[in-house]
Amino acid sequence: MKRYGKASDVVRLVDRPAPTPRPNEVVCDIAAAALNPIDLRIIEGDLKRIDPYRMPHPIGFDASGTVRAVGSQVRTFRIGDEVFVRASRETIGTFAEQIALPFSFFALKPVDLSHEEAASLPLVGLTTIQALTDRCRVRPGQRILIHAGSGGVGSFAIQFAKAIGLHVATTTSSRNTQFVRDLGADDVIAYDKQDYLQGPTDYDVVFDTLGGQHTLDAFKVARKGGCVVSIAGPPDRNFPDQVDASFATRLVMRFLSRKVFAASREKGIRYYRFLTESDGAQLADIARLVDQQRIRPVIDQIFPFEQLPEALVRLSSKRARGKVVISMAHT
Numbered sequence: 001m002k003r004y005g006k007a008s009d010v011v012r013l014v015d016r017p018a019p020t021p022r023p024n025e026v027v028c029d030i031a032a033a034a035l036n037p038i039d040l041r042i043i044e045g046d047l048k049r050i051d052p053y054r055m056p057h058p059i060g061f062d063a064s065g066t067v068r069a070v071g072s073q074v075r076t077f078r079i080g081d082e083v084f085v086r087a088s089r090e091t092i093g094t095f096a097e098q099i100a101l102p103f104s105f106f107a108l109k110p111v112d113l114s115h116e117e118a119a120s121l122p123l124v125g126l127t128t129i130q131a132l133t134d135r136c137r138v139r140p141g142q143r144i145l146i147h148a149g150s151g152g153v154g155s156f157a158i159q160f161a162k163a164i165g166l167h168v169a170t171t172t173s174s175r176n177t178q179f180v181r182d183l184g185a186d187d188v189i190a191y192d193k194q195d196y197l198q199g200p201t202d203y204d205v206v207f208d209t210l211g212g213q214h215t216l217d218a219f220k221v222a223r224k225g226g227c228v229v230s231i232a233g234p235p236d237r238n239f240p241d242q243v244d245a246s247f248a249t250r251l252v253m254r255f256l257s258r259k260v261f262a263a264s265r266e267k268g269i270r271y272y273r274f275l276t277e278s279d280g281a282q283l284a285d286i287a288r289l290v291d292q293q294r295i296r297p298v299i300d301q302i303f304p305f306e307q308l309p310e311a312l313v314r315l316s317s318k319r320a321r322g323k324v325v326i327s328m329a330h331t
């Protein structure tokens with residue numbers, strides 16, 4: 001990205017020096033990378049208070065590829081290993097032919113997947129595990145409402161929740177109802193035909209991927225003592241520390257969160273809002289679930305690397321069914 005702005009104006013393919021590994025790093029030849037809405041938010045400058053990037057700056061979080069070189073301290077990977085990875089906010093740059101990242105971010109790619117399929121999993125998979133397992137501590141038999149079940153996060157989250165024994169309700173438009181059923185959803189609410197607020201009000205967990213009014217409304221459909229976990233709503237109490245916010249930003253965050261904090265207090269419902277962290281061990285867990293055929297990648301569309309701008313337009317439509325992926329295979 002040349003500067004912050006509209007993706008079509010500021011994203012360009014340029015030549016940069018090939019990376020060499022630091023002692024704890026792996027250099028990966030990238031075969032495919034996946035897009036995430038956060039790429040657009042970064043490009044448009046929405047996150048510049050949290051993560052100011054020096055321009056020009058590479059972009060992209062998810063990748064799958066082959067290990068090209070390893071640093072002197074790396075014991076867990078060897079040249080030629082097929083791996084998948086999610087970069088951190090400090091190390092983004094997977095929309096590229098190569099990247100150097102800490103070895104602890106990587107895991108071996110699920111054996112039966114193409115690189116395009118493997119690249120589609122890391123960010124959405126880590127987000128789901130960090131929301132449902134690390135924060136809400138879900139248990140088999142619990143009931144969960146997952147918003148936007150047909151999206152990148154939702155399509156993974158439905159499968160993960162089923163794999164660990166939850167009862168899954170999800171919202172989507174009527175054109176995607178069969179699609180989310182095929183992913184395993186038990187109850188499907190077509191938001192253009194039904195109002196989910198008229199349905200059950202005793203979910204153990206609500207996974208809010210939409211934000212806005214959906215975050216506040218989550219407290220109307222979660223049971224007392226339940227859990228609302230959001231990846232699009234206002235900050236929770238730990239969020240300012242997670243992003244190392246300034247005093248002024250903390251005050252703004254506090255103001256933005258006042259209504260959810262009140263709702264959370266009133267109903268005794270835990271509220272979480274977090275940014276995803278890179279974690280190779282959790283990626284290995286995801287690879288295991290894929291190898292056991294309990295989770296499969298869901299790809300909306302694959303674009304060649306040169307068509308990254310077109311891929312970003314597809315993502316920005318907010319209509320993707322699963323993941324938008326770019327392939328470097330032919331570059």
Ligand SMILES: NC(=O)c1ccc[n+]([C@@H]2O[C@H](COP(=O)([O-])OP(=O)(O)OC[C@H]3O[C@@H](n4cnc5c(N)ncnc54)[C@H](OP(=O)(O)O)[C@@H]3O)[C@@H](O)[C@H]2O)c1
Nearest residue numbers: 037148150151152153171172173231274275276318319320
């Ligand atoms: N840790 C984090 O902070 C974190 C991590 C990952 C993602 N996120 C955020 O989470 C959000 C979702 O990410 P994503 O990758 O899943 O996005 P996405 O793939 O672009 O979501 C597109 C999907 O959303 C569905 N959708 C749109 N409006 C809807 C509505 N009102 N009700 C139900 N479904 C709706 C669409 O289905 P229809 O076409 O059927 O409407 C479409 O399939 C984004 O805001 C992203 O920035 C945050």
